[in-house]
Amino acid sequence: MLLISTLISCNSDSENQKVESNKKEVVKKDSQQLKKNFNTTIENPIIYQSGANGLANIRLTINPNGKFDYFMQTIPQPMTDDEAVIINSSGKWTKKDNWVQLTFLKNKPILSAVFDTNYADTNQFKLIDTNTIEINIDKKGISIWGIECNQENIKNTKP
Numbered sequence: 001m002l003l004i005s006t007l008i009s010c011n012s013d014s015e016n017q018k019v020e021s022n023k024k025e026v027v028k029k030d031s032q033q034l035k036k037n038f039n040t041t042i043e044n045p046i047i048y049q050s051g052a053n054g055l056a057n058i059r060l061t062i063n064p065n066g067k068f069d070y071f072m073q074t075i076p077q078p079m080t081d082d083e084a085v086i087i088n089s090s091g092k093w094t095k096k097d098n099w100v101q102l103t104f105l106k107n108k109p110i111l112s113a114v115f116d117t118n119y120a121d122t123n124q125f126k127l128i129d130t131n132t133i134e135i136n137i138d139k140k141g142i143s144i145w146g147i148e149c150n151q152e153n154i155k156n157t158k159p
Contacts, residue, residue, distance in 0.1 A: 039097055040094070043064060044154050046061075046062040047059065047151070047154060048150065049150060050148070051148065051150065053075075055145070056072055056074045057075070059071045062093055066092055067093070068090065068092070068093050070090065070109070072085075072087040072144075072145065088107055090107070091105040091131075100134065100135050101134045102132065102133050104132070104133075108130075110130075111132075112130075113145070115133050115143075116143070116145070119146040120143035121139070123139070125142060139151070
């Protein structure tokens with residue numbers, strides 16, 4: 001009787017180990033799938049650059065190192081006393097799928113004016129708060145300060 005009880009007990013432990021091993025494998029596969037679904041990196045810089053216009057030169061550069069730079073220089077209008085205004089700002093970004101969240105840390109512009117939803121497609125960007133904006137990087141162009149800025153992808157030249 002003792003021998004039968006021991007054999008059943010050992011068999012039960014072996015089955016439990018197999019079940020536990022299978023559970024770990026499923027969790028590992030699910031975790032890998034989540035990482036694929038939530039792509040959080042970029043390989044090459046993403047640049048949004050304004051085309052020729054009479055209002056401003058704008059450049060937003062999202063770098064692979066988790067930082068970004070925003071540059072804007074207004075163009076003084078003829079027959080005015082206006083001087084060029086330069087905004088040179090920077091910050092950090094995070095990414096989830098096709099959305100990059102920019103958090104401005106240095107020389108923050110007024111984001112509601114720079115990223116004005118009145119001049120943009122609703123799927124281009126989302127204003128989160130006074131320091132943060134989310135940009136849809138699947139869009140090949142976004143409106144910044146009412147000016148269309150086209151996306152340029154710079155290929156990484158590292159071997």
